[in-house]
Amino acid sequence: MAIFHVPLKKKIDDSYDIEIGSNLFGSLITDLKNGLIKNVSKYALITDSNVEKLYGRTLSQILKKSGFEIELFTFKAGEASKTRTTKARLEDRLIERRFGRDSCIIALGGGVVTDLAGFIAGTFSRGIPFINYATTLLAAADASIGGKTAVDTPAATNLIGLFFQPKKVYIDIHTWQTLSLRDIQCGLAETIKHACMADAAFFEYLEQHIEDMLDVESGKKILDKTACEHIVRKNCELKYNVVRKDETETNLRQILNLGHTIGRALEPVSKYTLLHGEAVAIGIALQIRLGVKFGYLNQNQAERVVALLKRAGLPTEIPNSINKQTLLATLYTDKKVRKNKIRFVFQKGIGSMMRFKDGSYSREVSEQEIKSVL
Numbered sequence: 001m002a003i004f005h006v007p008l009k010k011k012i013d014d015s016y017d018i019e020i021g022s023n024l025f026g027s028l029i030t031d032l033k034n035g036l037i038k039n040v041s042k043y044a045l046i047t048d049s050n051v052e053k054l055y056g057r058t059l060s061q062i063l064k065k066s067g068f069e070i071e072l073f074t075f076k077a078g079e080a081s082k083t084r085t086t087k088a089r090l091e092d093r094l095i096e097r098r099f100g101r102d103s104c105i106i107a108l109g110g111g112v113v114t115d116l117a118g119f120i121a122g123t124f125s126r127g128i129p130f131i132n133y134a135t136t137l138l139a140a141a142d143a144s145i146g147g148k149t150a151v152d153t154p155a156a157t158n159l160i161g162l163f164f165q166p167k168k169v170y171i172d173i174h175t176w177q178t179l180s181l182r183d184i185q186c187g188l189a190e191t192i193k194h195a196c197m198a199d200a201a202f203f204e205y206l207e208q209h210i211e212d213m214l215d216v217e218s219g220k221k222i223l224d225k226t227a228c229e230h231i232v233r234k235n236c237e238l239k240y241n242v243v244r245k246d247e248t249e250t251n252l253r254q255i256l257n258l259g260h261t262i263g264r265a266l267e268p269v270s271k272y273t274l275l276h277g278e279a280v281a282i283g284i285a286l287q288i289r290l291g292v293k294f295g296y297l298n299q300n301q302a303e304r305v306v307a308l309l310k311r312a313g314l315p316t317e318i319p320n321s322i323n324k325q326t327l328l329a330t331l332y333t334d335k336k337v338r339k340n341k342i343r344f345v346f347q348k349g350i351g352s353m354m355r356f357k358d359g360s361y362s363r364e365v366s367e368q369e370i371k372s373v374l
């Protein structure tokens with residue numbers, strides 16, 4: 001018998017920039033011309049059916065006029081498209097159109113587009129570069145940054161995917177003007193999550209400025225530029241403080257899961273009638289109820305978080321239409337499950353996270369305890 005050792009220690013620099021601003025197509029073109037990504041002969045602009053009409057066709061034309069070889073690939077908008085089937089269809093179309101290793105993907109859209117297109121980039125020809133151009137607050141706050149890419153399965157969301165970092169992220173605040181109020185609320189859910197998790201001062205900022213973003217009573221978007229920019233910068237900063245320490249979620253990165261244990265399960269159980277941010281908001285509120293029971297935060301802190309979620313127009317209760325037994329069963333598909341036990345991460349007061357005796361940021365919670373807050 002012979003053993004041949006394969007030495008493959010790698011030093012990887014996956015650093016990239018996140019550009020925050022308004023109307024960033026010009027920046028993207030300049031970056032591409034200046035060689036942001038080397039040795040690319042063809043660009044695949046991947047977007048969804050809504051974003052195609054609003055921004056996709058324009059960007060495609062601008063890229064063509066600037067001399068780039070580019071093709072637009074569109075799929076039907078919505079979470080229901082974030083599947084292995086859509087991924088395979090897009091990949092087949094890329095192959096038909098002779099995209100290969102010398103290609104680059106530009107993901108233009110919200111979190112569904114950046115998750116799906118990023119996953120395609122990570123596996124196509126064993127990995128080709130990609131760029132995220134985020135057009136929703138949720139993608140800006142969370143989905144487009146951090147390198148998690150995935151598709152959903154009928155059992156649960158984001159079950160199949162990989163960690164794969166983009167070459168650059170553009171966050172175009174101007175595109176939020178065309179977002180629905182509901183989609184802005186969803187982005188605020190992830191924003192409130194970040195504040196609860198890691199920054200009491202940012203939480204206070206949101207308490208003071210949430211109405212600079214939207215007016216729930218009149219159903220109007222406000223989108224004050226200073227508030228938008230501050231919120232994006234803070235989200236990037238808070239997420240990055242976690243991701244750079246634990247890129248592949250061995251422990252610390254679990255804290256980004258705040259509110260997601262129940263939130264992720266609620267999405268498929270509601271048949272996606274609840275959007276990601278809405279499901280996360282309910283998940284945060286239920287995590288808080290459990291947290292108060294366990295003594296991780298006090299009643300006043302709990303009330304402040306629930307009040308802020310409500311002022312952002314977000315739900316904090318499980319809708320009656322949800323079958324609680326199915327929800328409970330779906331919790332077992334969560335990534336944090338160990339030895340068939342459901343685990344949660346918990347905020348500690350407002351602005352920090354619980355770390356448990358074994359060093360882990362998550363702890364087991366029994367079905368009985370979960371049922372008591374459902």
Ligand SMILES: NC(=O)c1ccc[n+]([C@@H]2O[C@H](COP(=O)([O-])OP(=O)(O)OC[C@H]3O[C@@H](n4cnc5c(N)ncnc54)[C@H](O)[C@@H]3O)[C@@H](O)[C@H]2O)c1
Nearest residue numbers: 050077110111112113135136138142143148175178179276
């Ligand atoms: N990878 C991660 O770390 C991570 C983190 C959080 C969420 N996510 C994923 O993100 C997804 C949710 O993101 P999302 O809310 O952006 O979803 P989305 O991409 O479906 O966008 C929401 C809706 O807004 C439309 N839209 C996008 N930009 C628009 C614009 N500028 N104007 C008008 N309409 C626009 C879309 O067509 C869609 O109908 C979920 O799939 C979730 O799992 C991923």
